Amino acid sequence: MKIENSVAIVTGGASGLGEATVRRLIAGSGKAAIFDLNEARGQALAKELGPNAIFAKVDVADEASAEAGLAATRDAFGGLNACINCAGIPGRIGRIVGKSGPMALADFKRAIDVNLVGTFNICRLAAAEMLKNQPDPETGERGVIVNTSSLAGIEGQMGQIPYAASKAGVIGMMLPMVRDLSQFGVRVNTIAPGLFETPMGAGAPPELKEKLISTLEFPKRMGAPAEYAALVVHLIENSYINGELIRIDAGTRAPPR
Numbered sequence: 353m354k355i356e357n358s359v360a361i362v363t364g365g366a367s368g369l370g371e372a373t374v375r376r377l378i379a380g381s382g383k384a385a386i387f388d389l390n391e392a393r394g395q396a397l398a399k400e401l402g403p404n405a406i407f408a409k410v411d412v413a414d415e416a417s418a419e420a421g422l423a424a425t426r427d428a429f430g431g432l433n434a435c436i437n438c439a440g441i442p443g444r445i446g447r448i449v450g451k452s453g454p455m456a457l458a459d460f461k462r463a464i465d466v467n468l469v470g471t472f473n474i475c476r477l478a479a480a481e482m483l484k485n486q487p488d489p490e491t492g493e494r495g496v497i498v499n500t501s502s503l504a505g506i507e508g509q510m511g512q513i514p515y516a517a518s519k520a521g522v523i524g525m526m527l528p529m530v531r532d533l534s535q536f537g538v539r540v541n542t543i544a545p546g547l548f549e550t551p552m553g554a555g556a557p558p559e560l561k562e563k564l565i566s567t568l569e570f571p572k573r574m575g576a577p578a579e580y581a582a583l584v585v586h587l588i589e590n591s592y593i594n595g596e597l598i599r600i601d602a603g604t605r606a607p608p609r
């Protein structure tokens with residue numbers, strides 16, 4: 353699918369990996385709807401990028417909020433071709449049983465709600481919108497979905513159960529989603545980033561970051577959001593990639609702690 357003149361939703365588009373993706377899509381003459389809770393950053397970004405970008409204050413985990421975001425996208429751009437899910441939270445760090453007892457169930461549920469339920473919520477509404485499209489005469493495609501998991505969804509470290517479980521869920525729902533949507537010409541792929549230089553990635557304590565960077569193979573540095581965005585663009589443009597989980601992690605295999 354071509355980026356030029358395409359319409360994409362980017363959740364979490366006001367910051368980090370999502371913001372870099374929005375910038376790349378607009379630079380490629382695409383249109384982007386930024387779905388995020390951070391109104392100040394989202395509005396400022398949309399204003400900076402001009403008429404091909406809109407901001408919608410959306411809580412991805414909330415049905416009505418997501419539906420309103422979809423309606424705003426339809427009103428602004430008339431349809432939807434791509435959906436990139438980047439909204440996410442790191443979740444509570446802590447062991448299953450800590451010094452003060454078992455982990456609070458609410459901490460587990462919160463990560464699942466935003467990272468997994470939120471991703472599914474946007475996917476289901478975006479896919480329904482894409483099914484209204486005529487297939488692309490060249491590729492037969494009606495749409496493309498790119499979801500964001502994490503290295504933690506494959507190799508979760510100690511203290512990461514809520515986040516790891518939510519991100520593993522994003523990987524687990526990909527294949528049935530591909531199978532549900534293939535007859536309509538909608539592709540679904542998942543990116544598992546390692547350690548990236550974003551407000552979330554950079555928010556880790558310096559000693560933890562140093563330790564994580566030391567586990568990287570090559571290059572031994574945090575990933576740049578633009579490197580993630582370049583992969584999203586490739587996944588949109590390359591019609592033959594479907595049902596794929598792609599690590600972008602400098603060859604890392606996460607150690608237990």
Ligand SMILES: NC(=O)c1ccc[n+]([C@@H]2O[C@H](COP(=O)([O-])OP(=O)(O)OC[C@H]3O[C@@H](n4cnc5c(N)ncnc54)[C@H](O)[C@@H]3O)[C@@H](O)[C@H]2O)c1
Nearest residue numbers: 364367368369388389411412439440502547548550552553
């Ligand atoms: N940065 C990393 O090292 C890294 C590594 C692996 C995976 N990831 C994943 O990549 C994605 C993007 O992360 P990032 O590093 O850009 O983080 P970030 O914190 O810079 O951006 C996340 C954005 O999501 C938004 N958001 C959070 N909850 C939301 C909700 N309920 N509804 C709508 N928007 C919401 C935030 O407001 C923020 O703008 C996340 O899913 C994250 O788990 C990041």
